[in-house]
Structures are given as structure tokens and as C-alpha cells.
Amino acid sequence: MKIAVAIAFILILGSLGSALFFLMRDKGRSNNTVRALAVRVALSITLFLLILLAYKLGYIQPKGIRMG
Numbered sequence: 001m002k003i004a005v006a007i008a009f010i011l012i013l014g015s016l017g018s019a020l021f022f023l024m025r026d027k028g029r030s031n032n033t034v035r036a037l038a039v040r041v042a043l044s045i046t047l048f049l050l051i052l053l054a055y056k057l058g059y060i061q062p063k064g065i066r067m068g
Contacts, residue, residue, distance in 0.1 A: 001059055008047040013039040 011051035026032060054060045 001054055004050065005047065008043060008050070012040055012043045015043060030052070 015036050019033050022032035
């Protein structure tokens, strides 16, 4: 599960980086920036749902904060 979350974060950051690249290169004249940001939002929602499903199925457990 940790590997899946790490890969998802890398994909989300990659999509955000490509959106920045298209924004600088196209100066907002094309839909590439919007498409890259839409992919980022879709990946973020998918990651959230994956974590929620993993919790419901018992693959991950909350640990809480341990003091001392």
C-alpha cells in the first residue's frame, strides 16, 4: 500500500509539473494546462478513494499519535 501511495504522489507531482511547463510554454493559449490540472485532480481523487477503500477493507489501520 505504501508503494501505491508513493507512486500516486509522484504521478500527481508530475502532472502538476507538466501543467506548469505548459503554462510557461503556451502562455495559456492552449488547453494543455487545463488538461494537466484536470488529470492532477482526477489522480488526487483516485488516491483519496483508494486510501478510503483500503481502510474499509482493513488493508491499512490508523495508528494515532503516540506521546512519550
